[in-house]
Amino acid sequence: MVTLQVERVSKLYGSFVALKEIELELGRGVYGLLGPNGAGKTTLMRILTDLLIPSRGRVLCNGRDIHAMGADYRDLLGYLPQDFGVYPNFTAEGFLCYIARLKGLDRETARRKTAELLDLVRLSDRRKRRLGGFSGGERQRVGIAQALLNDPQILILDEPTAGLDPQERIRFRGVLNQLGRDRLVLLSTHILSDVESAADQVILLRRGEIIGRDSPDALLRQLEGKVWSVPVTPQEQAELAVRCPCSNVSRLNGVTYMRLLSDAPPTVRARSVTANLEDLYLWYFGQTTP
Ligand SMILES: Nc1ncnc2c1ncn2[C@@H]1O[C@H](COP(=O)(O)OP(=O)(O)OP(=O)(O)O)[C@@H](O)[C@H]1O
Numbered sequence: 001m002v003t004l005q006v007e008r009v010s011k012l013y014g015s016f017v018a019l020k021e022i023e024l025e026l027g028r029g030v031y032g033l034l035g036p037n038g039a040g041k042t043t044l045m046r047i048l049t050d051l052l053i054p055s056r057g058r059v060l061c062n063g064r065d066i067h068a069m070g071a072d073y074r075d076l077l078g079y080l081p082q083d084f085g086v087y088p089n090f091t092a093e094g095f096l097c098y099i100a101r102l103k104g105l106d107r108e109t110a111r112r113k114t115a116e117l118l119d120l121v122r123l124s125d126r127r128k129r130r131l132g133g134f135s136g137g138e139r140q141r142v143g144i145a146q147a148l149l150n151d152p153q154i155l156i157l158d159e160p161t162a163g164l165d166p167q168e169r170i171r172f173r174g175v176l177n178q179l180g181r182d183r184l185v186l187l188s189t190h191i192l193s194d195v196e197s198a199a200d201q202v203i204l205l206r207r208g209e210i211i212g213r214d215s216p217d218a219l220l221r222q223l224e225g226k227v228w229s230v231p232v233t234p235q236e237q238a239e240l241a242v243r244c245p246c247s248n249v250s251r252l253n254g255v256t257y258m259r260l261l262s263d264a265p266p267t268v269r270a271r272s273v274t275a276n277l278e279d280l281y282l283w284y285f286g287q288t289t290p
Pocket residue numbers: 013016018035036037038039040041042043044
């Protein structure tokens with residue numbers, strides 16, 4: 001089984017510190033990397049793919065420095081970049097076969113893996129169509145397929161569900177759960193429900209630092225007794241919005257309810273509710289999800 005060890009990794013862009021002394025150990029399973037825009041998620045993922053060299057520190061794969069491993073490391077790796085670009089004149093099938101050959105697969109295996117993966121991302125019926133005519137979500141699914149061509153032990157996916165419709169996203173979570181059983185999968189996302197259902201562990205990144213890491217359940221347990229549903233009048237709503245972080249406002253039978261984070265009940269009519277990941281995000285990052 002493959003492990004990745006991130007040892008005191010920092011990344012500076014000029015004098016700007018994008019990552020600060022990151023320490024991480026990753027093994028089998030699905031890890032969800034969560035953080036607001038600019039937190040350093042892409043920077044960390046690019047360092048883990050050896051596309052970006054850290055300013056300080058190093059990344060080890062089963063004890064070996066990934067940079068020194070070179071092609072040996074790339075053989076273990078599948079990567080979906082955030083800005084996955086495709087060649088518009090390739091067909092889906094042609095593109096995947098081409099990437100497979102670049103990854104060193106022989107012609108027969110390239111063809112077999114391409115067919116298998118087109119099926120996995122449900123694009124078999126569109127395999128002869130040119131990528132230039134694909135929708136954003138379809139293109140993203142081609143991107144997921146290309147990351148899997150070499151059956152990688154380490155799969156790094158930068159916002160894999162961006163652009164997928166809800167049905168495809170739900171299907172993709174199932175695929176992720178399956179993939180995480182026997183490999184290391186690290187994904188970044190802004191879609192909290194993806195993390196809740198697909199990740200074994202959530203890693204919280206803020207301003208280049210890891211501020212939490214645990215299972216979604218354990219992270220949510222920290223918020224027990226801190227999330228409240230409160231029926232409010234318009235005046236109370238304005239007052240409470242200033243006093244407590246608010247993760248949601250809803251209306252039921254003509255009554256407005258605020259969902260508030262607070263150590264103590266914000267009003268006498270407040271009812272304690274079970275925390276969800278949006279509450280967690282607000283708790284850690286101090287704002288509602290972008
Ligand atoms: N090449 C670069 N030169 C200078 N600054 C950079 C460079 N790449 C990233 N940064 C800065 O480093 C910080 C982290 O960027 P990064 O792309 O890793 O964040 P992110 O968490 O992936 O954000 P998003 O959710 O928006 O994709 C940001 O403030 C960004 O502006």
